[in-house]
Amino acid sequence: MQRIGVFVCHCGSNIAATVDVKKVVEMARLEPGVVHAEDYQYMCSEVGQAKIAAAIHEKHLTGVVVCSCSPRMHEATFRKAAEKAGLNPYMVEIANIREHCSWIHKNIEEATEKAVILARAAIAKVNLNAPLKAGESRVTKRALVIGGGIAGIQTALDIADAGYEVDIVEKTPSIGGRMSQLDKTFPTLDCSACILTPKMVEASAHEKINIYTYSEVEKVTGFVGDFTVDIRKKARSVDMTKCTGCGVCQEKCPSKKAPSEFNRGLNNRSAIYTPFAQAIPNVPVIDREHCIKFKTGKCGLCEKVCQAGAIDYTQKDEIITEKYGAIVVATGFDTIKLDKYDEYAYSQSKDVITSLELERIMNAAGPTKGHLERLSDGKPPKNMVFIQCVGSRCSDNRGKSYCSKICCMYTAKHAMLIRDKYPDVNVTVFYIDVRTPGKNFDEFYRRAVEDYGVNYIKGQVGKVAPQPNGQLLVQGVDLIDNKQILMEADMVVLATAIEPDPSVRKIATMLTASIDTNNFLTEAHAKLRPVESPTAGVFLSGVCQGPKDIPETVAQAGAAAVKAIGLLAKDKLMTNPCTAKSDELLCNGCSQCANVCPYGAISYETKLINDHGIREERRVAVVNNALCQGCGACTVTCPSGAMDLQGFSNRQILAEVDAICR
Amino acid sequence: MSITANEEFRPKIVAFCCNWCSYAGADLAGSSRLTYPADVKIIRVPCSCRVNPMFILRAFEKGADGVIMCGCHPGDCHYSTGNYYARRRMALLFSMLDYIGVEHGRTRVEWVSAAEGVKFSQTMNEFVAKITSLGKNVRLEDLRCRK
Numbered sequence: 001m002q003r004i005g006v007f008v009c010h011c012g013s014n015i016a017a018t019v020d021v022k023k024v025v026e027m028a029r030l031e032p033g034v035v036h037a038e039d040y041q042y043m044c045s046e047v048g049q050a051k052i053a054a055a056i057h058e059k060h061l062t063g064v065v066v067c068s069c070s071p072r073m074h075e076a077t078f079r080k081a082a083e084k085a086g087l088n089p090y091m092v093e094i095a096n097i098r099e100h101c102s103w104i105h106k107n108i109e110e111a112t113e114k115a116v117i118l119a120r121a122a123i124a125k126v127n128l129n130a131p132l133k134a135g136e137s138r139v140t141k142r143a144l145v146i147g148g149g150i151a152g153i154q155t156a157l158d159i160a161d162a163g164y165e166v167d168i169v170e171k172t173p174s175i176g177g178r179m180s181q182l183d184k185t186f187p188t189l190d191c192s193a194c195i196l197t198p199k200m201v202e203a204s205a206h207e208k209i210n211i212y213t214y215s216e217v218e219k220v221t222g223f224v225g226d227f228t229v230d231i232r233k234k235a236r237s238v239d240m241t242k243c244t245g246c247g248v249c250q251e252k253c254p255s256k257k258a259p260s261e262f263n264r265g266l267n268n269r270s271a272i273y274t275p276f277a278q279a280i281p282n283v284p285v286i287d288r289e290h291c292i293k294f295k296t297g298k299c300g301l302c303e304k305v306c307q308a309g310a311i312d313y314t315q316k317d318e319i320i321t322e323k324y325g326a327i328v329v330a331t332g333f334d335t336i337k338l339d340k341y342d343e344y345a346y347s348q349s350k351d352v353i354t355s356l357e358l359e360r361i362m363n364a365a366g367p368t369k370g371h372l373e374r375l376s377d378g379k380p381p382k383n384m385v386f387i388q389c390v391g392s393r394c395s396d397n398r399g400k401s402y403c404s405k406i407c408c409m410y411t412a413k414h415a416m417l418i419r420d421k422y423p424d425v426n427v428t429v430f431y432i433d434v435r436t437p438g439k440n441f442d443e444f445y446r447r448a449v450e451d452y453g454v455n456y457i458k459g460q461v462g463k464v465a466p467q468p469n470g471q472l473l474v475q476g477v478d479l480i481d482n483k484q485i486l487m488e489a490d491m492v493v494l495a496t497a498i499e500p501d502p503s504v505r506k507i508a509t510m511l512t513a514s515i516d517t518n519n520f521l522t523e524a525h526a527k528l529r530p531v532e533s534p535t536a537g538v539f540l541s542g543v544c545q546g547p548k549d550i551p552e553t554v555a556q557a558g559a560a561a562v563k564a565i566g567l568l569a570k571d572k573l574m575t576n577p578c579t580a581k582s583d584e585l586l587c588n589g590c591s592q593c594a595n596v597c598p599y600g601a602i603s604y605e606t607k608l609i610n611d612h613g614i615r616e617e618r619r620v621a622v623v624n625n626a627l628c629q630g631c632g633a634c635t636v637t638c639p640s641g642a643m644d645l646q647g648f649s650n651r652q653i654l655a656e657v658d659a660i661c662r
Numbered sequence: 663m664s665i666t667a668n669e670e671f672r673p674k675i676v677a678f679c680c681n682w683c684s685y686a687g688a689d690l691a692g693s694s695r696l697t698y699p700a701d702v703k704i705i706r707v708p709c710s711c712r713v714n715p716m717f718i719l720r721a722f723e724k725g726a727d728g729v730i731m732c733g734c735h736p737g738d739c740h741y742s743t744g745n746y747y748a749r750r751r752m753a754l755l756f757s758m759l760d761y762i763g764v765e766h767g768r769t770r771v772e773w774v775s776a777a778e779g780v781k782f783s784q785t786m787n788e789f790v791a792k793i794t795s796l797g798k799n800v801r802l803e804d805l806r807c808r809k
Contacts, residue, residue, distance in 0.1 A: 072689055073689075096704070096706075098692065099691075099692025099693055100688055100689075103693065104692050104696065104698060106697070113700070114703065117703055121703070508738070512738075514686075516776075517775070517777060534740075534776065596743075596747060598743050598744075631740075631744045633709070633711040633744050636711060636713070645708070648707060648708055648712055653705065653712075653717055654716075654717065660705070660721075661721055661724035661725045661726050662724070
């Protein structure tokens with residue numbers, strides 16, 4: 001029989017306001033095995049933890065139940081406290097009477113009754129707990145960063161500077177990401193390339209950083225400290241060791257009809273290409289879909305003009321397998337597709353563009369060489385209209401429910417830059433709200449309004465109608481003056497919502513990292529562990545976790561790096577001792593458990609078994625504790641009931657069921 | 663012991679929630695103060711694939727009126743494939759329960775991610791309403807268990 005202590009937390013008024021804590025203590029005392037029960041204001045505080053330790057010593061407790069917040073919050077805290085007091089940490093269970101009780105119920109009587117039942121279930125479980133000992137696993141001192149944008153570059157640099165090897169995997173031919181497509185950055189109007197390219201160069205020159213561009217993560221196995229990753233290095237058709245980056249192949253390439261991804265399809269590029277002039281590595285790739293040589297077998301001009309002999313049409317995709325201790329996801333974002341927003345005439349008129357397309361138009365290396373002009377006729381615009389929240393803060397299912405966060409600021413930036421360079425262009429911005437929290441952000445927006453005379457109208461645009469004369473008729477509403485607005489514009493710019501890059505979905509599945517309904521990766525705790533995934537060893541950097549601007553992304557990238565470094569600095573990790581265990585007497589060696597095990601943790605051995613005096617050799621399942629992650633799939637599959645999960649055993653769960661239904 | 667429809671019937675409901683998605687979803691429902699009836703009691707399991715059909719039958723035997731199992735969305739399982747096993751097992755169990763005459767609505771499987779506090783609360787509200795409308799589980803309860 002266990003000697004159990006029950007500790008009920010008030011959590012200030014968080015629990016005590018809806019749950020009669022004294023009653024829970026009183027009822028817990030009646031449960032079998034309970035020799036001690038008390039309540040305290042804040043069980044997680046030092047004083048609270050000391051109370052647990054004191055009771056363990058004085059009452060010789062063998063088990064502890066803490067009725068408090070979610071075990072996802074403080075299970076580790078209380079287990080550590082118990083361990084310090086000499087109790088096996090796995091003899092501690094939590095009854096979640098805050099998130100699952102006091103916070104969601106209003107009626108004190110009902111909530112108290114439920115809290116009593118939850119406490120009962122935890123007590124019933126602890127009665128069947130057995131001490132468990134964590135094993136150890138080694139840490140591979142190398143990190144993988146998925147995504148080579150500013151988030152991935154910064155994370156990689158920070159990890160590498162701490163002395164650890166880092167690999168960056170980037171799916172496009174160059175690192176740089178979205179930031180490399182931007183012209184200027186708010187709120188200081190720094191040139192984006194001027195602050196990004198030195199970082200790109202630093203990453204590529206760093207002796208601890210290895211960059212795989214034009215590559216994708218194909219498969220991930222293993223667990224924290226010991227991931228094995230397959231990286232598909234796509235065939236570049238250019239030998240990276242020979243290419244000098246002279247660019248002659250791109251000039252001579254006769255196939256120049258491929259839409260430029262870097263310029264958002266606003267102009268075309270050659271079939272052999274580097275995305276942009278400062279690309280790293282400065283080695284082109286052949287886009288086999290558009291290459292005449294690959295399509296027809298004729299041409300081969302690039303091979304002829306390449307003095308270095310770097311062109312290799314026979315190159316094949318290569319799979320590289322590497323081991324990593326930590327993985328950082330930095331997959332970034334894209335703008336949403338606008339096919340559900342016909343009212344803005346994006347598909348009908350070339351002069352309706354997204355803000356990211358405007359970045360390319362404003363950029364000296366862009367399709368118009370930095371001249372602000374209409375893409376339909378090349379004429380300079382006189383009137384420009386910016387429409388905010390296109391697909392953001394959307395209540396229907398066409399767009400996103402969240403605020404994309406960066407649009408108010410970049411629109412103020414665009415408006416300011418245009419008014420600065422082309423003072424005769426009238427700029428109007430339709431907005432729902434202007435949101436500018438951030439250092440020097442609101443001052444920046446006010447400069448756009450007050451110093452640059454940008455016309456901000458609170459209200460939404462219902463329709464953009466292309467006119468026969470090439471003008472765009474914008475129908476909107478001014479909510480402050482409460483009137484309809486009809487205005488003609490030469491160009492309309494849509495502040496299009498951002499969403500996680502579509503590739504993140506597949507990556508999250510491979511990493512078994514959880515993802516929310518908008519495809520943003522979920523953090524381990526929204527406030528306290530914002531750069532960690534709930535999956536141990538996986539960290540989050542940049543917009544893959546939620547919309548953010550460049551300074552926030554860089555800050556988060558650094559934070560993710562620190563977390564990864566903290567992991568890599570360890571030589572060994574404690575493993576989860578809640579693993580499966582086979583009862584050799586019951587096992588009949590049927591192999592069903594091994595079939596469902598996702599980790600290959602189960603093998604079979606022929607052992608001499610003494611079954612109640614009958615000695616015979618039997619083939620029995622053996623679990624490798626270092627590989628088992630404790631999911632429990634095998635325990636339910638086992639037809640003879642030989643397999644059980646330590647810490648969540650059949651008897652423990654049934655005891656909980658019984659206690660709840662009692 | 664029979665309960666007529668007029669008396670206030672408070673169902674006993676057991677919810678199995680996987681640690682990684684649904685339990686966290688329930689935590690989010692809690693921290694967002696999204697209410698659902700106190701009749702639902704949650705048991706934490708590492709993965710939905712840890713839920714043995716035996717646990718569900720035992721709950722009914724002991725007098726539960728409804729059992730719901732929640733896990734990560736298909737494809738999002740923390741252990742890659744656990745929820746697929748769980749889904750198949752439950753499909754089999756539910757068809758057996760159907761065969762022996764247990765009303766279909768007494769059992770339910772729902773996928774709730776860690777970010778879906780709203781869905782968790784909505785699901786529990788719906789489930790409690792459904793079980794309340796079905797009334798007491800008389801088919802499977804073993805009255806000897808009450809002693």
